[in-house]
Amino acid sequence: xxxxxxxxxxxxxxxxxxxxxxxxxxxxxxxxxxxxxxxxxxxxxxxxxxxxxxxxxxxxxxxxxxxxxxxxxxxxxxxxxxxxxxxxxxxxxxxxxxxxxxxxxxxxxxxxxxxxxxxxxxxxxxxxxxxxxxxxxxxxxxxxxxxxxxxxxxxxxxxxxxxxxxxxxxxxxxxxxxxxxxxxxxxxxxxxxxxxxxxxxxxxxxxxxxxxxxxxxxxxxxxxxxxxxxxxxxxxxxxxxxxxxxxxxxxxxxxxxxxxxxxxxxxxxxxxxxxxxxxxxxxxxxxxxxxxx
Amino acid sequence: xxxxxxxxxxxxxxxxxxxxxxxxxxxxxxxxxxxxxxxxxxxxxxxxxxxxxxxxxxxxxxxxxxxxxxxxxxxxxxxxxxxxxxxxxxxxxxxxxxxxxxxxxxxxxxxxxxxxxxxxxxxxxxxxxxxxxxxxxxxxxxxxxxxxxxxxxxxxxxxxxxxxxxxxxxxxxxxxxxxxxxxxxxxxxxxxxxxxxxxxxxxxxxxxxxxxxxxxxxxxxxxxxxxxxxxxxxxxxxxxxxxxxxxxxxxxxxxxxxxxxxxxxxxxxxxxxxxxxxxxxxxxxxxxxxxxxxx
Numbered sequence: 292x293x294x295x296x297x298x299x300x301x302x303x304x305x306x307x308x309x310x311x312x313x314x315x316x317x318x319x320x321x322x323x324x325x326x327x328x329x330x331x332x333x334x335x336x337x338x339x340x341x342x343x344x345x346x347x348x349x350x351x352x353x354x355x356x357x358x359x360x361x362x363x364x365x366x367x368x369x370x371x372x373x374x375x376x377x378x379x380x381x382x383x384x385x386x387x388x389x390x391x392x393x394x395x396x397x398x399x400x401x402x403x404x405x406x407x408x409x410x411x412x413x414x415x416x417x418x419x420x421x422x423x424x425x426x427x428x429x430x431x432x433x434x435x436x437x438x439x440x441x442x443x444x445x446x447x448x449x450x451x452x453x454x455x456x457x458x459x460x461x462x463x464x465x466x467x468x469x470x471x472x473x474x475x476x477x478x479x480x481x482x483x484x485x486x487x488x489x490x491x492x493x494x495x496x497x498x499x500x501x502x503x504x505x506x507x508x509x510x511x512x513x514x515x516x517x518x519x520x521x522x523x524x525x526x527x528x529x530x531x532x533x534x535x536x537x538x539x540x541x542x543x544x545x546x547x548x549x550x551x552x553x554x555x556x557x558x559x560x561x562x563x564x565x566x567x568x569x570x571x572x573x574x575x576x577x578x579x580x581x582x583x584x
Numbered sequence: 585x586x587x588x589x590x591x592x593x594x595x596x597x598x599x600x601x602x603x604x605x606x607x608x609x610x611x612x613x614x615x616x617x618x619x620x621x622x623x624x625x626x627x628x629x630x631x632x633x634x635x636x637x638x639x640x641x642x643x644x645x646x647x648x649x650x651x652x653x654x655x656x657x658x659x660x661x662x663x664x665x666x667x668x669x670x671x672x673x674x675x676x677x678x679x680x681x682x683x684x685x686x687x688x689x690x691x692x693x694x695x696x697x698x699x700x701x702x703x704x705x706x707x708x709x710x711x712x713x714x715x716x717x718x719x720x721x722x723x724x725x726x727x728x729x730x731x732x733x734x735x736x737x738x739x740x741x742x743x744x745x746x747x748x749x750x751x752x753x754x755x756x757x758x759x760x761x762x763x764x765x766x767x768x769x770x771x772x773x774x775x776x777x778x779x780x781x782x783x784x785x786x787x788x789x790x791x792x793x794x795x796x797x798x799x800x801x802x803x804x805x806x807x808x809x810x811x812x813x814x815x816x817x818x819x820x821x822x823x824x825x826x827x828x829x830x831x832x833x834x835x836x837x838x839x840x841x842x843x844x845x846x847x848x849x850x851x852x853x854x855x856x857x858x859x860x861x862x863x864x865x866x867x868x869x870x871x872x873x874x875x876x877x878x879x
Contacts, residue, residue, distance in 0.1 A: 304769050304771075304772065305769065307769075307771055308769050308770060308771035308772075311771045311774075311775070312681065312771070314673060315673045315674075315676055315677040315681060316677065316681075317673075318669070318670050318673035318674045318677065319673075319674050319677050319678075319682070319686075319690055321670060322670065322674055322690070322693060322694060322697065322741065322745075323690070323693055325697065325738055326693050326696055326697050326700075329700065329704075329705070329708055332708070332712065333704070333708070380601060380604050383598050383601045383602065384598075384601060384602035384604065384605065386598055387595075387598040387599055387601070387602040388602060391595050391598060391599070392599075392602075400606065401602055401603065401605065401606060403862075403865055404605045404606035404609050405605045406861055406864075406865050407609055407858055407861050407862070407865075408605050408608060408609050409861075410792065410795050410796075410799070410857050410858070410860065410861035411609075411612065411799070411854065411857065411858075412798070412799025412800070412801065412826055412853055412854070412857055413702075413799065413800070413801050413802075413826075414799070414801040414826040414829050414830050414850070414853070415612065415616070415799070415850050415853060415854045415857075416612075417801075417829075417830070417833075418615075418616060418619070418829065418833075418846075418847055418850040419611070419612045419615055419616065421619075421833070422615035422616065422618065422619045422847070423611060423615045426619075427615065443608050446604070446605060446608070447605070450605070474587055474590075474591055475591055476590070476591055476594045497699075500699055501699070503701075504699070504700075504701025504702070504703070504704070505701070505702075506701070506702065506703045506801070506802050507702075507801040507802060507826070507830055510830060510833070510834070511833050511834070533701055533703040533802075534703075536703050536704070536707055537703050537706075537802065537805075537806070540706075540707055540710060540711075540806065541710075541805075541806060550711075553707065553711075557704055557707055560701060560703075560704060561700070561701070561704055564699055564700070564701055565696055565699055565700070568695065568696060568699040569696075572692055572695060576688070
């Protein structure tokens with residue numbers, strides 16, 4: 292083989308590499324542009340509508356004017372309810388799976404169950420909430436039914452994140468504690484959990500973000516088209532931001548007329564959800580930098 | 585109570601509480617069937633699944649969900665055609681090529697993309713993508729298969745990308761080193777060594793991404809157009825199963841044939857996504873990367 296053909300072959304190999312790297316970088320650019328484009332567009336169109344009054348007053352004139360305060364409040368209630376249900380259950384399940392369970396059929400079954408639950412379509416959660424909480428348990432369409440349904444939706448997220456956090460605590464921490472004669476439960480409570488807390492927190496915050504943005508699970512279980520007054524108890528229906536967007540954009544008789552309100556609501560929803568996600572991302576990167584082990 | 589008894593009690597309580605996920609999964613099945621099965625008093629299973637006509641409010645009604653199933657499958661397949669290359673390539677970029685700073689930024693971007701509420705993406709598809717499609721291609725409506733597929737792809741990419749990235753990251757370093765030592769270029773190492781070694785994880789990622797697309801509700805509800813007919817081109821409207829359930833449940837009279845038919849559609853949708861998830865789980869267990877010894 293002459294030198295000429297060798298370098299020719301090398302050139303071809305590197306040409307392929309260049310093409311491939313180009314495609315790979317292009318994919319990254321497309322994703323960045325997709326997120327940037329969507330956010331920019333929503334921001335530009337929504338920002339003009341946002342005012343103190345928009346955020347703090349109820350809709351008026353059959354929802355063609357006024358603000359979105361009841362929807363903001365409703366989303367807060369539903370989200371807080373969901374995390375109250377999912378956080379304790381999720382953390383306890385994660386503790387059992389990482390600290391107590393011996394690898395075997397039951398643990399495997401629990402893991403498959405969690406994975407499958409994570410994959411259930413959101414509208415099926417809605418159907419389940421309707422069939423179980425609303426109809427069978429007679430909660431009616433209410434904050435309670437919606438919060439429980441959303442809690443189930445985010446349960447797998449919380450379990451997954453808590454498990455990761457618990458696994459991240461070094462085994463030596465547990466061994467040191469057990470060697471001092473501390474019981475297993477006290478070791479978990481005083482040593483493992485505090486060290487896993489930031490990770491669990493991050494996971495729960497991401498769960499909250501997810502719950503705040505979900506629409507389909509609350510459509511048949513909690514969300515009201517319009518409520519004249521604010522909810523008085525957990526058995527009342529509420530308005531919610533995601534459902535409000537859907538209703539105004541598709542079902543209203545004044546779809547074009549309410550466009551500004553739609554943009555404003557979308558902006559508030561996106562700011563809320565991505566704001567929550569950003570908090571989680573910042574906590575996590577801070578944690579990684581200041582890791583003590 | 586002795587210390588030992590206390591420990592045992594705590595362990596058992598935790599065990600029972602950790603069964604909640606399975607319990608809920610069981611309850612989902614029970615209540616879907618409880619509310620869905622009565623429809624088969626009015627229509628046979630065969631006519632329900634393969635029936636070509638979905639006219640639930642006519643009298644007599646006809647409950648054939650084949651057009652809805654086809655709608656779901658079509659938007660899932662087309663969105664995968666977009667999301668799989670984007671997701672896998674971005675994962676390769678993040679795990680193998682990108683400098684650390686860009687890597688961190690890109691991971692955050694993908695996470696934020698995953699965090700965008702589906703109703704927001706649906707809204708974006710309705711007010712931006714749809715009018716643009718309608719004008720550019722001179723269509724009767726911009727709410728169609730191609731629009732829904734593009735928006736669904738945006739939702740599926742983060743799933744595919746992050747799970748693929750984990751799989752690529754788990755490939756042992758010795759593999760790369762051995763490949764470089766033989767004189768392979770970086771591209772050759774990625775294409776012939778790293779990606780094949782991570783293939784089971786990448787397959788899992790693709791399946792879970794597709795499961796996400798097939799079950800996604802708000803996007804197809806808002807941008808797929810809603811026509812319950814077998815489409816003839818990618819510019820036709822469809823009515824995927826989740827869209828049909830979400831749109832009609834509000835109007836269907838309680839425990840009417842229509843109501844039961846929507847729950848039965850939920851059963852079909854649930855079983856399809858369950859199958860996707862079980863396959864993904866099987867692949868990731870069967871081909872688990874335990875280290876270099878497995879290859």
